[in-house]
Amino acid sequence: MIGGQSNSRGTNTEPTNLVWNTTDYIQSFCWMSQGCDANKFVPAQVPLFNENNVGFSQTYANLLLQTLPENHGVILINTGVGGTGFFETGDWTAPNGKLVQQSVQAMQDLQTTFTKTLGGNISFHSMLWHQGEHDAGDNFGFWSADYCTYLMTDLSNLIDYLRGTFQGASAGTPFLDGGLLPYWVDQVNGTNGTAGVMDAIYGLNTSRVCTATADSRIFTDFLPDGVTPNGDPNARSGVSHDVIHFNSTQAVLMGYQYWAAYQNAVKLTTTVPSARTQACGGSSLTVDQCVSSL
Numbered sequence: 001m002i003g004g005q006s007n008s009r010g011t012n013t014e015p016t017n018l019v020w021n022t023t024d025y026i027q028s029f030c031w032m033s034q035g036c037d038a039n040k041f042v043p044a045q046v047p048l049f050n051e052n053n054v055g056f057s058q059t060y061a062n063l064l065l066q067t068l069p070e071n072h073g074v075i076l077i078n079t080g081v082g083g084t085g086f087f088e089t090g091d092w093t094a095p096n097g098k099l100v101q102q103s104v105q106a107m108q109d110l111q112t113t114f115t116k117t118l119g120g121n122i123s124f125h126s127m128l129w130h131q132g133e134h135d136a137g138d139n140f141g142f143w144s145a146d147y148c149t150y151l152m153t154d155l156s157n158l159i160d161y162l163r164g165t166f167q168g169a170s171a172g173t174p175f176l177d178g179g180l181l182p183y184w185v186d187q188v189n190g191t192n193g194t195a196g197v198m199d200a201i202y203g204l205n206t207s208r209v210c211t212a213t214a215d216s217r218i219f220t221d222f223l224p225d226g227v228t229p230n231g232d233p234n235a236r237s238g239v240s241h242d243v244i245h246f247n248s249t250q251a252v253l254m255g256y257q258y259w260a261a262y263q264n265a266v267k268l269t270t271t272v273p274s275a276r277t278q279a280c281g282g283s284s285l286t287v288d289q290c291v292s293s294l
Helices: 057-065 098-117 147-165 182-188 195-202 248-265 275-279
Strands: 002-004 026-030 040-043 074-076 127-130 175-178 211-214
Touching: 026 057, 026 098, 040 098, 057 074, 057 248, 098 147, 127 147, 147 175, 147 195, 147 275, 175 248, 211 248
Parallel strands: 002 127, 026 074, 127 175, 175 211
Antiparallel strands: 026 040
């Protein structure tokens, strides 16, 4: 499952000459009618269902498939919506946020459709999340969440709810979040204050087990000329009009970062000690095993 806001949906405009390996063993689920019939599985392609262009999930799926037993496959479902968050509208606020409940319904429809059309066994593997821009100042109120609010009240509560609600998920289901575009973070930090949200994104493993962060800090703020933002200049924020999205090349590389994060998440059976998180009321959680295999 992939969720969040616009970067989770491959919101970029850069053409790509990449040759994608396609296979019927990677399917995308159409949970609504938008270019394909609702409640149908379609072979994965670029862009995937509910994605605008090249996202990180296709790369992640290709890497995952290589590790699975013969004749096993991957199903992708993306329920992200651009410009959404926890602040103001409560789109992703568990349990009653409209996008939370929409995701739950989409997952139920996937399970039902799988049983009716594909058969066999299905296992919930991992959740990929990319969100935070909205709650770090890219909203019309120019409000930014602090560390404790975003980490504990928002993100950790969402993880608990999804793990407890999605069929086949558990307290040990890997949850991977991703860092925001460095150019945008560094440009708005100090004016709208992204530090709290950014620290929370990278501090997720101090709050919940079987989690890790796809590190976006591998990217420089600017291209080699030192002037041009390292991001997609043609898919700007609808609020601030800043460069806020990864370009398609960065999105592919983020797929590798999410895969690296997954390798870390499956080892995290006890949260990383953090005085800062404990001060938020965080608890040290432990599980016997992070559930990652079919």
